[in-house]
Amino acid sequence: MKKSRKILVIVTMVVFIASIAASAYSVYLSRSNNKAVEGSHPILLSNASVPQKIANLIQIDKNIFSLKIPEGWEDQSPANTDFFQFLNPVGVVKPDLTGEIIEFVSVNKESLGGKKPSVYVSEFKKLLDSRYPQSKFVYSEDKIFIGDRPATYIETDNVIEGMNFKKFNVLIDGGNNKDIWVLNYNVWADNWNLNKDIIYQSAASFTDKTSSTTAQ
Secondary structure: OHHHHHHHHHHEEEEEEEHHHHHHHHOOOOHHHHHHHHOHHHHHHHOOOOOOOOEEEEEOOOOOOOEEOOOOEOOOOOOOOOOEEEEOOOOEEEEOOOOEEEOOOEEEEEEEOOHHHHHHHHHHHHHHHHOOOOEEEEEEEEEEEEEOEEEEEEEEEEEEEEEEEEEEEEEEEEOOOOEEEEEEEEEEEEHHHHHHHHHHHHHHHEEEEOOOOOOO
């Protein structure tokens, strides 16, 4: 009888210790997984392969502009507007806290509102800084041309909920002292390092169809 009680006590202790160890390990795994998610490249949370090499560019022709975009990116432009957006269908992730974050290029023609292009560019940088407070300006160059149009490149590193992506904005003179074109590329950091040259080619292919002075 005493022997069976001893065995029962020993078994109970073993089960108790094992349950504590399992709980501790579960907490450890949970914390480790949370850290991995916070620090991981966002595409790791989706079904997309990482990284993604852009193989080709394809020509997109709209009534007011033309542009070469990465092959496979889909036209998701709203109807009856002058805002155009082309999305990477496999560069999408939906984190719990931030909603949908996507890879895309958008094209929009903005009014200068009587401002000089240099003033608009300065205000645009401030807007980026306020919208993405964790952003870091990597590169800005205003002595370039897209075709025969003066243009400005603005490249920033951005972080949302621990996920890193690159914003590459190209501001192109509208050719009439009234407007400015804004090209906005949103690309995951790892994909940018792999594809930045072809994205530069995409930006350089832009042609304005609304003015007699067009980029070629």
